[in-house]
Amino acid sequence: MVQRVWKLLDILEETSRFFAARGLENARLQAELLLAAVLDIKRLDLYLQFERPLHTEEVDVYRDYVRQRVQRVPVQYILGATAFRELELTVTPAVLIPRPETEVLVDVALELLPTGGRALDLCCGSGAIALSLKRELAEVAVVATDISQAALAVARANGASCELEIEWLSGDLFAAVEGDFDLVVSNPPYVKSGDLDRLEPEVRDHEPRLALDGGADGLDCYRRIAHQASDHIRPGGYLLLEVGDGQSAEVEKLLAEVGRFAEVETKPDLNEVPRVVVARASST
Numbered sequence: 012m013v014q015r016v017w018k019l020l021d022i023l024e025e026t027s028r029f030f031a032a033r034g035l036e037n038a039r040l041q042a043e044l045l046l047a048a049v050l051d052i053k054r055l056d057l058y059l060q061f062e063r064p065l066h067t068e069e070v071d072v073y074r075d076y077v078r079q080r081v082q083r084v085p086v087q088y089i090l091g092a093t094a095f096r097e098l099e100l101t102v103t104p105a106v107l108i109p110r111p112e113t114e115v116l117v118d119v120a121l122e123l124l125p126t127g128g129r130a131l132d133l134c135c136g137s138g139a140i141a142l143s144l145k146r147e148l149a150e151v152a153v154v155a156t157d158i159s160q161a162a163l164a165v166a167r168a169n170g171a172s173c174e175l176e177i178e179w180l181s182g183d184l185f186a187a188v189e190g191d192f193d194l195v196v197s198n199p200p201y202v203k204s205g206d207l208d209r210l211e212p213e214v215r216d217h218e219p220r221l222a223l224d225g226g227a228d229g230l231d232c233y234r235r236i237a238h239q240a241s242d243h244i245r246p247g248g249y250l251l252l253e254v255g256d257g258q259s260a261e262v263e264k265l266l267a268e269v270g271r272f273a274e275v276e277t278k279p280d281l282n283e284v285p286r287v288v289v290a291r292a293s294s295t
């Protein structure tokens with residue numbers, strides 16, 4: 012049987028219809044992102060090549076990507092990569108896909124971290140925060156830690172491919188950490204256990220539970236970090252915590268109750284949602 016030769020525009024249109032029928036949002040965009048990756052071209056360059064005939068091997072790879080996407084595998088896991096600030100990072104299902112909100116956490120950290128300072132990224136996942144601090148601030152020393160060995164393997168590989176030197180540590184929160192820091196930053200798991208099953212299938216079925224599950228009220232990690240952090244922060248240094256929607260007041264309260272932070276405030280993300288709790292360690 013003679014196999015059909017697909018033209019780029021035809022396969023894009025068919026895939027868009029297929030995605031839409033399966034309830035995927037932004038169906039055309041998703042079809043384009045996957046096809047551009049298969050052909051190793053920029054997405055907008057697809058528009059210059061609508062009549063291009065596809066090789067059988069290209070169609071086979073694309074069909075595999077499409078099959079994964081309708082099983083709700085996130086595009087970033089299918090392609091094994093995502094962009095975060097200035098970096099191109101490898102992502103696998105061992106790590107949370109870094110989110111745009113977390114770029115705001117990095118912005119705040121860059122404002123507060125002194126040149127030549129020492130920073131800790133707690134719960135580092137793919138290493139997105141640690142690597143961005145190292146890339147964007149001169150002479151900073153960065154330590155990063157995570158409880159997941161599988162996540163740390165991805166983070167280490169990202170450090171190597173970005174040619175950025177980070178001290179990667181494996182442990183439960185501060186367990187493996189020595190010395191003190193000018194700034195401790197963390198985006199810990201913060202979804203309430205009871206809400207996990209209501210998350211989007213892409214998140215619920217494919218991102219690591221360990222990266223999401225924040226315990227019954229979502230605050231397990233914040234509670235522990237609040238009690239342990241000041242032992243690892245220099246007087247006048249900072250603790251920065253990304254929080255989920257509606258959690259900032261509770262996290263601010265936890266930090267105030269510890270009595271070792273002089274100032275506690277929350278900064279908004281780009282959608283004006285309170286997102287980054289900033290606590291300054293007392294000077295004495």
Ligand SMILES: C[S@@+](CC[C@H](N)C(=O)[O-])C[C@H]1O[C@@H](n2cnc3c(N)ncnc32)[C@H](O)[C@@H]1O
Pocket residue numbers: 106107108109110113133134135136137138139140156157158159162182183184198199200201221222223
């Ligand atoms: C929400 S993800 C954040 C990943 C990354 N920092 C980011 O912003 O993309 C949380 C990370 O915390 C790690 N984690 C969960 N519990 C932990 C614990 N008790 N100690 C250290 N890391 C933990 C998970 O393995 C996961 O990589």
